[in-house]
Amino acid sequence: MKRKNTNKYVSFALVIAAYAIMMVLISTGKITRSMQGMLVPISAYIVMAISLNLTVGILGELSLGHAGFMSMGAFTGTCAALMMLESVPNTGLRLGISMVIGAIFGGIAGFLIGIPVLRLKGDYLAIVTLAFGEIIKSIFNNLYLGFDKYGLHFQLLSEKGIKLEEGGRMLIQGAMGISKIKKISTFTAGFILIILTLFIVYHLVESRYGRAIMAIRDNRIAAESVGVDVTKYKMTAFVISAAMAGAAGALFAQNYSTITANKFDFNTSILILVLVVLGGLGNITGSIISATLLTILPEALRSFATYRMLVYAIVLIVVMLATNASSTKIMIDRLKARLGGNKEEEER
Amino acid sequence: MRFLSFLISGLSLGSIYAIIALGYTMVYGIAKMLNFAHGDVIMVGSYICFFAMMRYNLPPVVGVLLAMxxxxxxxxxxxxxxxxxxxxAPSLAxxxxxxxxxxxxxxxxLLLWSSSPKVFPSIIGNGKIQLGELTISHVTLLTVAICLVIMFALTWFTGNTKMGKAMRACSEDKGAAQLMGIDVNGTISMTFAIGSGLAAIAGVLLCSAYPTLVPTTGSMPGIKAFTAAVFGGIGSIPGAFLGGLLLGVIETFAKAxxxxxxxxxxxxxxxxxxxxxxPAGLLGKVINEKV
Known part of the structure; x- marks a missing residue:
């Protein structure tokens, strides 16, 4: 229990310190433009990693479609922001509302997918989340949505049937996605979202809900037999995780001028999963660090130019082998024993 | 008649999925892991065959064997x-x-062969068979035939040979298999070898039917085949076959x-x-949890 608390303060301190340092660097102009442009995506990926960690690390169910919730939030949040262009002139407020809407729709999607998910286990559950991500991508790739003074008009497959009144505009144009987005996402908004996410997740983990969720992860049958309502707690974790992903999606989308459904495909889901696993399952601080490093890494490898993705792949394999292979594990344990003496005991 | 021709092209696509899904399902059955690299092995196989045929002018059969x-x-x-x-290690790792x-x-x-798409030549030409109003291309027939052959060969292999029995034993209980004197590591290696060999065949057939070859060619069919394997019940060989065929047919009908x-x-x-x-797929075994 004690260890968890210190971990919590480390997470908050880390995020706040990083924010403060970045703000100082930005105001003194010591930061490159490309680095500055990465701050919002990094924030979004941190939230994505934390929220997926809730599903994979804390609930213990493998999800391969987390980008689907991000997509849901990105599209609904951005559309909402575009519809509020005139009614809410304050960009900060508009971004806030759009993130809330993204979170709501993400949560709804999470609830819908949660219904089949709750019946399945392990790899079957994973494949359903994968399928769900692909369905979302496929639908947004073919959805045409227009908006005028009479409200929303939508149609699948083509925009032919949509006739807009004067002053109306197309919001989603099929595979072209949403274009002419106002870039209203800021690093400060990202920072607030991260802090909020951390607050929610830590609050959840330390509450009765969190203990029930972790009990389900560790032994579902035992948890059920002491009266834990498995369905309810699984669903709670799943919906919260999806809602946070939705908010992150809304933040992420409004950092670009165009966004397409293909940006949130299977590879994005996998990328987020990689962040979670490298950071450590159930370890929130780890997720934050790995999300930051792994978003910067491809940028930092730019000098390798064509080889950078290859290097990335090799780094990924080597890290997994180094941290998980039985031979290296024994070596690390020995090293720990020699260096720290009874450090292991202290941690517990 | 339209229905029949869609059904046939669906079966052909499904056969390709089935061959890939067999690789997934065998590896899953024995090593209990989702081998996400399987789709990319398909792509490598297609490139090998492509270069064998186009650059070195080898006959298609040699190209396919080389790819395998x-x-x-x-x-x-x-x-x-x-x-x-x-x-x-934990399965997520x-x-x-x-x-x-x-x-x-x-x-x-991408580095070796660049991202520019290669046009894959059909391994048996573009011949067609006319049956009344129905036209069936040779590639389609070959694909379905090869899939059936592989299916029967694999069923025989796992059921009757020493290696096949070892595979089944390992997939059921590795510890017990080892105690019986089965070389577990060798068996797992063998499973990967067979799965990857099948992937090469699937790659060549896939590219004969859909002739654009790029470094990401394998990923979407890989995901679909993985879906097919789960659909049929992962770990089961007939399940992968059935799942693959059904997925192909459903996809073709949905398109049509x-x-x-x-x-x-x-x-x-x-x-x-x-x-x-x-919840365990069409032919998957429902395993009751022991408390």
Whole structure:
């Protein structure tokens, strides 16, 4: 229990310190433009990693479609922001509302997918989340949505049937996605979202809900037999995780001028999963660090130019082998024993 | 008549999925891991065959055999270097490693063979058979025939040979198999070898039917075939076959009767519905949990 608390303060301190340092660097102009442009995506990926960690690390169910919730939030949040262009002139407020809407729709999607998910286990559950991500991508790739003074008009497959009144505009144009987005996402908004996410997740983990969720992860049958309502707690974790992903999606989308459904495909889901696993399952601080490093890494490898993705792949394999292979594990344990003496005991 | 021709092209696509799904399902059955790099082994096989035929002017049969040999070796090398050290590791660690291998293969292909699409030549020409109003291309017939042959050969292999029995024993209980004197590591290697060899065949057939070859060619069919394997009940060989065929047919019908763009959504929706009704897939074994 004690260890968890210190971990919590480390997470908050880390995020706040990083924010403060970045703000100082930005105001003194010591930061490159490309680095500055990465701050919002990094924030979004941190939230994505934390929220997926809730599903994979804390609930213990493998999800391969987390980008689907991000997509849901990105599209609904951005559309909402575009519809509020005139009614809410304050960009900060508009971004806030759009993130809330993204979170709501993400949560709804999470609830819908949660219904089949709750019946399945392990790899079957994973494949359903994968399928769900692909369905979302496929639908947004073919959805045409227009908006005028009479409200929303939508149609699948083509925009032919949509006739807009004067002053109306197309919001989603099929595979072209949403274009002419106002870039209203800021690093400060990202920072607030991260802090909020951390607050929610830590609050959840330390509450009765969190203990029930972790009990389900560790032994579902035992948890059920002491009266834990498995369905309810699984669903709670799943919906919260999806809602946070939705908010992150809304933040992420409004950092670009165009966004397409293909940006949130299977590879994005996998990328987020990689962040979670490298950071450590159930370890929130780890997720934050790995999300930051792994978003910067491809940028930092730019000098390798064509080889950078290859290097990335090799780094990924080597890290997994180094941290998980039985031979290296024994070596690390020995090293720990020699260096720290009874450090292991202290941690517990 | 239209229905019949869609059904045949669906079966042909489904046969390709089935061959890929067999690789997934065998590896899953024995090593209990999702080998995400499988789709990229398909792509490597297609490139090998392509270069054998186009650059070195080898006959198609030699090209296919060469692709099979290369993929078999590749599969075993991947297993030895990346997966074997992780035998005792949590399954997620193995999954991420497999994803790393997949990225590695894709990007290595990108560097070696560039991202410009290659037009794959059909291995048996563009001949067609006319049956009344129905036209069936040779490629389609060959694909279905090869799939059937592989299916029967594999069923015989796992049922009757010493190696096949060893595989089944390992997939049931590795510890007990080892106590009976079965070389578990060798058996797992062998499974990867067979799966990767099949992937090469699938790659050649896939590219004969859909002739554009790029470094990411394997990833979407890989995901679909993985879906097919789960659809049929992962770990089961007849399940992979059935799942592959059904997935191919559903996808083709969805393309023909609903919409080309939404076909993926239809396929995956059907998958979700099937899993709701049969949570272990069509032919999967329902294992009761012991308390």
């Amino acid at each position: 040999v290369v993929c078999t070796v590749l599969g075993m090398v991947i297993e030895r270097t990346a997966y074997k050290p992780l035998r005792q 193995v999954l991420i490693t497999a994803i790393g291998v997949s990225y590695f293969l894709q990007n290595a292909a 009767y609903i919409s080309t763009q939404l076909s993926d959504a239809v396929v995956f929706s059907v998958l979700i519905i099937v899993l709701l009704v049969r």
